[in-house]
Amino acid sequence: MAYVQPSYHWLIAGAEDNVVYVFRNLDALLDYPPDSTSDDVSPAPVRLSHPLLTPTSDVRIYTAYTRALLVCNSHVLQLTFDRRTASPVLAVVDELAGLGVARVSAGGDRFGVLTPAGEVYLVEDGVERLSVGREGLGIENEGDGDGGEEDELDELEIEDVALGDGFIAVLSSGRVYARGDSESPAPSVLTADTFGQLGGLAGDVRDWTHVPAPGRVSRIYAGRFSLLVDVEA
Amino acid sequence: MLYAQGNNIANALAPGGPSTINHFVPLSGTGTAPDARGDLSDDAQQAKDRVLWHNWTATITPNLRIGDDPVLASIPTASERNARVIGVDRPLGVLVDRVLKVLGGREARPWDDVGVTELGVLAWRTCNQVTTG
Numbered sequence: 001m002a003y004v005q006p007s008y009h010w011l012i013a014g015a016e017d018n019v020v021y022v023f024r025n026l027d028a029l030l031d032y033p034p035d036s037t038s039d040d041v042s043p044a045p046v047r048l049s050h051p052l053l054t055p056t057s058d059v060r061i062y063t064a065y066t067r068a069l070l071v072c073n074s075h076v077l078q079l080t081f082d083r084r085t086a087s088p089v090l091a092v093v094d095e096l097a098g099l100g101v102a103r104v105s106a107g108g109d110r111f112g113v114l115t116p117a118g119e120v121y122l123v124e125d126g127v128e129r130l131s132v133g134r135e136g137l138g139i140e141n142e143g144d145g146d147g148g149e150e151d152e153l154d155e156l157e158i159e160d161v162a163l164g165d166g167f168i169a170v171l172s173s174g175r176v177y178a179r180g181d182s183e184s185p186a187p188s189v190l191t192a193d194t195f196g197q198l199g200g201l202a203g204d205v206r207d208w209t210h211v212p213a214p215g216r217v218s219r220i221y222a223g224r225f226s227l228l229v230d231v232e233a
Numbered sequence: 234m235l236y237a238q239g240n241n242i243a244n245a246l247a248p249g250g251p252s253t254i255n256h257f258v259p260l261s262g263t264g265t266a267p268d269a270r271g272d273l274s275d276d277a278q279q280a281k282d283r284v285l286w287h288n289w290t291a292t293i294t295p296n297l298r299i300g301d302d303p304v305l306a307s308i309p310t311a312s313e314r315n316a317r318v319i320g321v322d323r324p325l326g327v328l329v330d331r332v333l334k335v336l337g338g339r340e341a342r343p344w345d346d347v348g349v350t351e352l353g354v355l356a357w358r359t360c361n362q363v364t365t366g
Binding site for chain 1: 234235236237238239240241242245246252253254255256257260284287288289292321322325326333335339340341345346347348349350351352353354355356357359
């Protein structure tokens with residue numbers, strides 16, 4: 001009789017033959033491959049394959065609460081669990097094809113994917129491109145007013161992104177901007193700034209807002225209700 | 234240098250500080266830099282300032298562990314630049330040089346990357362480096 005873990009956990013292990021192994025829990029990974037002399041029987045792994053996963057692929061794994069992104073040679077795959085059967089499902093995130101990946105941040109049950117072009121995409125059940133307009137922040141564009149390409153840059157070029165529960169922070173030109181997001185999984189009693197993660201901003205932070213930092217910021221990180229910045233010396 | 238603001242209920246930002254911090258304070262919360270810069274090169278300083286893990290119960294950098302989470306005292310050290318701390322809400326283990334070390338002293342190898350969700354744990358290893366055991 002197969003051993004069944006009381007709590008429903010899977011473990012997924014990349015593999016020697018283009019497959020992703022899906023195990024139920026961490027112990028199963030630690031026990032893999034099973035010792036034939038042992039009486040302990042860990043749950044057997046589920047094996048998922050995908051053409052983008054090759055035996056020599058450079059794969060980086062990012063995880064949220066119930067899903068994962070696998071960045072593989074600039075391709076992005078998402079692993080989710082079927083809501084009805086709980087079976088793991090692996091699929092390419094088509095909307096990110098060819099864009100490249102500079103950084104991934106997980107917050108709540110979604111991801112923020114920063115591309116080398118300075119664009120951010122939110123990945124959850126769907127994909128949404130994040131827009132941070134200059135006008136709302138009172139930032140002039142860098143064009144010379146001649147109607148050229150730079151004059152059309154009405155959005156900030158983003159250098160980093162960090163997602164928490166109920167807020168998104170981005171970094172542009174050493175400054176941090178953030179907003180709350182009512183679609184986050186955070187409990188409704190909490191606002192985007194309940195714990196001061198956005199600097200004690202009053203009210204519902206629906207619009208992008210500058211978050212003052214002690215200096216020029218080079219990286220940003222987020223916890224569920226906290227924001228960390230790496231300030232240049 | 235790392236600064237933080239937000240939820241400090243479990244002292245993961247500033248030990249001994251208020252539970253809510255609404256302005257950036259040095260990560261140590263002592264009013265001084267947590268990492269003495271000394272003669273470190275920019276690259277070395279960047280490595281030290283890298284946040285390996287952060288959530289509401291714990292913050293881990295290559296040379297700093299902050300927070301009330303009792304697992305902080307038990308998880309393996311992660312001073313290497315390429316260390317990866319795994320966990321969902323709490324840190325569960327450290328992956329360094331393809332060796333995953335978890336709470337309780339168990340370890341697994343060789344894994345190139347490992348990630349944890351509430352529904353399971355993910356890991357990856359390349360073909361030409363697979364061994365048994």
